[in-house]
Amino acid sequence: MSRAFLVVLDSAGCGHAPDAASFGDEGANTLLHIHERVGLKMPNLMRLGLGQAVGISDVKPEGLHGVAREVSLGKDTPSGHWELSGVPVPWDWHYFPDTTPSFPPEISAQVAKFCGTDGILGDCHASGTEIIERLGEEHMRTGKPICYTSADSVFQIAAHEESFGLDRLQQLCQHMAPILHAMNVGRVIARPFIGTDASSFERTKNRHDYAMEVPSPTLLDWAKADGRATYGIGKIGDIFSGRGVDENRKGFDDVLMGHLSNLVDEAPDGALVFANFVEFDSLYGHRRDPEGYAAHLEWFDAAIGPILAKLRAGDLMLFTADHGNDPTWEGTEHTREQVPVIGAGVGAKDIGQVMFVDVAASVADHLGLSERGPGRSFL
Structure with a gap:
């Protein structure tokens, strides 16, 4: 066969x-x-x-x-x-505007509430490697997740695999996925990274995409x-x-x-x-x-x-x-x-x-x- x-x-x-x-x-x-x-x-x-x-x-x-x-x-x-x-x-995908902030306040508030922080970092269109280098140290210091998007219908959350926690990042993405899918946002992506400072940050293989159901x-x-x-x-x-x-x-x-x-x-x-x-x-x-x-x-x-x-x-x-x-x-x-x-x-x-x-x-x-x-x- x-x-x-x-x-x-x-x-x-x-x-x-x-x-x-x-x-x-x-x-x-x-x-x-x-x-x-x-x-x-x-x-x-x-x-x-x-x-x-x-x-x-x-x-x-x-x-x-x-x-x-x-x-x-x-x-x-x-x-x-x-x-x-x-x-x-x-259907037509939902895309976030190339502005700062990019996300509706209620979406950012949902992320912050889940994490117990007074806000998020990023909230913009960005390259994943660039934004981690730029905001990774502040993320480790404050615990605020780094949220960013692109020209695709996507909501990405970067967090340190050790200081923030991989399981916690995945739980956050699982929490946000149905909220964003209801808006026709195609994917919520967990983007874990490791390293001690901007010069050593690198993303890990533990990325996970939470995609809309076909x-x-x-x-x-x-x-x-x-x-x-x-x-x-x-x-x-x-x-x-x-x-x-x-x-x-x-x-x-x-x-x-x-x-x-x-x-x-x-x-x-x-x-x-x-x-x-x-x-x-x-x-x-x-x-x-x-x-x-x-x-x-x-x-x-x-x-x-x-x-x-x-x-x-x-x-x-x-x-x-x-x-x-x-x-x-x-x-x-x-x-x-x-x-x-x-x-x-x-x-x-x-x-x-x-x-x-x-x-x-x-x-x-x-x-x-x-x-x-x-x-x-x-x-």
Whole structure:
């Protein structure tokens, strides 16, 4: 029985979407601009067809290749992943204004009341690493949590894992999540960090996303309904609120690559493995670091080579992205982009322009699932 591995390179977009101008992103192109700035040596994914999807190679590809377009009105993680799994977002997300303060007073008051403090820190749009460096020492001194947002529909809370407490941070996020979800804020994210001062602060692997519930069954649910084993790697369990996931394996990207390798060895016939590699986005896209992004892409490509070689006859491994985050672009936010769709296990095939929901339909088609969703299979 066939298996399927759906692998998301978080933020690895390949050109502005048709509606990018309405997001302020016309001209953004994450992978092309990295290649133009730094150069990309990715022989494994280029061999499959990444170069054709990005427009940087005319070498005849050996794998499935094309470009996918999103219809959900967002450029964020839940929108992208939900739609890739067959469920476009049926509502408008709530976004906080780029002002200081950013949050309604009643939201800030709820956070402070839970913590027993006379206020919060931050209350603005910010880069996660920058705001921890700027406010981390005051947070440790006062106990006030650091609350910030971005151009995404998100409420993030940073706190010191030891002085504030990881359990306490997670309890705070659990308390705030239903309040913010009722406003159509997509995610509340716990952002723990460690260190003794601004020069040593660093975020830990214990991030946790408290996401809104997906409004209808996804590819993961379809697979479970048909009795298939389902695995999440990285943020997948958080993005889908644990729904449809039998087992989720977490860690930094190097650890996640080990999980993916192990599941290629271990996953039973008929299994679905859904993976997210987030550090392209979190460490390099938001920090506008094209050199670091390029190096991480090349690390990924080198590491995926031996894994591709282990795929069984009948396996499908698709590589795609959920949005863009052009590290050469202005600001620090995601960019509204189309994404590459590259596949191993089904031979050479140019699928051209497809939609995000077609990815879910194609994986379901490959697995022989009863449900296909609104998309059309490109297999």
